[in-house]
Amino acid sequence: MKRTLSVLLLAVFLLGAALTAPAQAADVRETAVAYMDITFECGCTRLGTGTMIAVNGLVTAAHNLVCYQHSRKLKNCTFYFGRNNNRYHYKYSGNFSYTWFTDFSKGYVSSDDIGYVVFPKDIGNTTGWYAWSVESDDDIRWEYCNMTGYSGSVTVSDFAQVDVLNDKEITWPISYEMKQCGQGGPVYYLWEGMEYPTLVAVYTTCGTVGYARRMTREVYDSMRSNGVKFN
Numbered sequence: 001m002k003r004t005l006s007v008l009l010l011a012v013f014l015l016g017a018a019l020t021a022p023a024q025a026a027d028v029r030e031t032a033v034a035y036m037d038i039t040f041e042c043g044c045t046r047l048g049t050g051t052m053i054a055v056n057g058l059v060t061a062a063h064n065l066v067c068y069q070h071s072r073k074l075k076n077c078t079f080y081f082g083r084n085n086n087r088y089h090y091k092y093s094g095n096f097s098y099t100w101f102t103d104f105s106k107g108y109v110s111s112d113d114i115g116y117v118v119f120p121k122d123i124g125n126t127t128g129w130y131a132w133s134v135e136s137d138d139d140i141r142w143e144y145c146n147m148t149g150y151s152g153s154v155t156v157s158d159f160a161q162v163d164v165l166n167d168k169e170i171t172w173p174i175s176y177e178m179k180q181c182g183q184g185g186p187v188y189y190l191w192e193g194m195e196y197p198t199l200v201a202v203y204t205t206c207g208t209v210g211y212a213r214r215m216t217r218e219v220y221d222s223m224r225s226n227g228v229k230f231n
Ligand SMILES: [Zn+2]
Pocket: 040, 042, 043, 044, 067, 068, 069, 070, 071, 072
């Protein structure tokens, strides 16, 4: 009986520790991913997803920063990090700067559908952030790829069979659950023993297959030159 009680007390203690754990101990796969409530200058609105990949930098699809139908830029955006149903880990609705790699003035193109946000403060200290990689195809372990995004709640899916379209894009067979992921969310790999999820691409669009724009050196260099603090 005494043994049972102590096990129970330990369980209660561990549960208490989990509930009161600091933000940094939460799963960065969720807390570093933002549900974006977006309004463009043309009046169009959309919901998107973005991922912190540095203490002050978030990567997302370009079409979350400029309207792909009217080529008009963002008017305002509120970021709900770690959103799950109506709860969230951290909300940001202040100022930020942003850059995109296409304004869709010649129509929608998925190959350049990537952009980023630079926050004026180090919100990553609260949200956490993903590692990132621009490794060659040979070094990426696609069999460990996942994606995360928002459509009211968090969705995480494993996927294999990634096809590399070119040096910027990948595709893969898409499931219903994946279609619910918010566009702009992270395609990342993670396996047992890895400390951080590692972003390799940004989910852009889907039909019967999913499309993602890869994180490239060009994006990294641009982010760095615009004040993103990579380690
Ligand atoms: Zn529009």
